[in-house]
Amino acid sequence: MQLVIHNVSKKYNKSKYGIKDFSITIENGILGLLGPNGAGKSTLLKMIATVSKPTDGIITLNKNNIIKDANYMRKQVGFLPQDFGVYPNLNAFEFLEYMAAMKGVGGENLKMRIAQLLEGLNLIDDAKKPIGTYSGGMKQRIGIAQALLNDPKIIIFDEPTVGLDPEERVRFRNLISDLANDCIVILSSHIVSDIDTIADQVAIMKNGQLLTYGNQENVIKYVENKVYEVIIEKEQLSVFKTVHIVVSTSRKEGRLLVRYISEKPVDMSKSKQANLEDAYLYLIRTN
Numbered sequence: 098m099q100l101v102i103h104n105v106s107k108k109y110n111k112s113k114y115g116i117k118d119f120s121i122t123i124e125n126g127i128l129g130l131l132g133p134n135g136a137g138k139s140t141l142l143k144m145i146a147t148v149s150k151p152t153d154g155i156i157t158l159n160k161n162n163i164i165k166d167a168n169y170m171r172k173q174v175g176f177l178p179q180d181f182g183v184y185p186n187l188n189a190f191e192f193l194e195y196m197a198a199m200k201g202v203g204g205e206n207l208k209m210r211i212a213q214l215l216e217g218l219n220l221i222d223d224a225k226k227p228i229g230t231y232s233g234g235m236k237q238r239i240g241i242a243q244a245l246l247n248d249p250k251i252i253i254f255d256e257p258t259v260g261l262d263p264e265e266r267v268r269f270r271n272l273i274s275d276l277a278n279d280c281i282v283i284l285s286s287h288i289v290s291d292i293d294t295i296a297d298q299v300a301i302m303k304n305g306q307l308l309t310y311g312n313q314e315n316v317i318k319y320v321e322n323k324v325y326e327v328i329i330e331k332e333q334l335s336v337f338k339t340v341h342i343v344v345s346t347s348r349k350e351g352r353l354l355v356r357y358i359s360e361k362p363v364d365m366s367k368s369k370q371a372n373l374e375d376a377y378l379y380l381i382r383t384n
């Protein structure tokens with residue numbers, strides 16, 4: 098599978114772009130799409146899923162122009178939109194049957210497929226209860242299930258871990274790893290820890306632009322040998338922040354342990370192994 102986004106822009110009105118001149122080539126594997134709110138993640142994913150059209154540029158899947166031939170994409174894509182809504186009066190089984198009919202997924206195996214998905218997403222015990230009675234995490238898992246009904250080869254989940262508790266996140270992670278063979282999987286998030294343990298590739302975007310794209314090791318290289326920890330007084334923090342990029346702080350014996358990124362570390366600092374969170378903050382703050 099090869100998905101090419103070439104010079105794509107989405108202009109919402111006279112001066113407002115969702116994304117601008119955006120290019121990226123995505124191949125099989127799990128891509129984590131990271132960016133703060135408003136970065137343009139949903140704008141991009143909706144266009145890939147063909148529920149919105151670019152104002153400029155080309156998107157191809159395996160060399161097929163999906164702006165002209167949306168059905169080529171639609172047959173193969175599974176999409177969980179960020180604002181996914183459910184019908185509260187249907188139970189999980191009924192809702193998935195309904196979604197299957199909408200997508201033209203049928204056949205004698207459908208019931209088994211639905212049961213498998215409900216099992217895999219830990220919803221089988223509640224499958225006969227109306228979805229309106231579900232928790233946020235359960236509704237989110239229904240959204241994930243509907244995206245997988247047609248055995249998609251390209252799976253797009255927009256902020257899938259929102260509302261999931263830690264245990265549900267682990268299940269989700271395992272499910273994704275099982276799916277990922279011969280598929281393109283794109284997961285968006287504004288939280289690094291949601292994707293850093295599952296994503297092979299990482300793309301970081303801000304203000305409708307791609308800041309970096311590559312495997313995690315390469316993205317982390319931006320901050321290699323620039324991450325430190327030091328203990329400072331609480332009162333020093335605001336000034337410290339004007340000079341260095343502070344990743345996190347924690348209290349330590351009445352003082353503050355600060356993890357920060359800098360070219361010029363202060364005295365007494367300890368060098369730390371850089372991680373994706375460091376690189377993300379660095380790129381977002383310096384762009």
Ligand SMILES: Nc1ncnc2c1ncn2[C@@H]1O[C@H](COP(=O)(O)OP(=O)(O)O)[C@@H](O)[C@H]1O
Pocket residue numbers: 109110113114115116132133134135136137138139140141
């Ligand atoms: N329908 C719309 N009309 C006007 N502006 C929009 C619309 N949808 C999104 N935007 C703007 O486009 C930018 C990118 O939004 P979005 O793609 O939702 O970002 P993200 O998903 O990364 O939070 C934001 O500035 C947002 O306000």
Ligand SMILES: [Mg+2]
Pocket residue numbers: 138139140179255
């Ligand atoms: Mg979004």
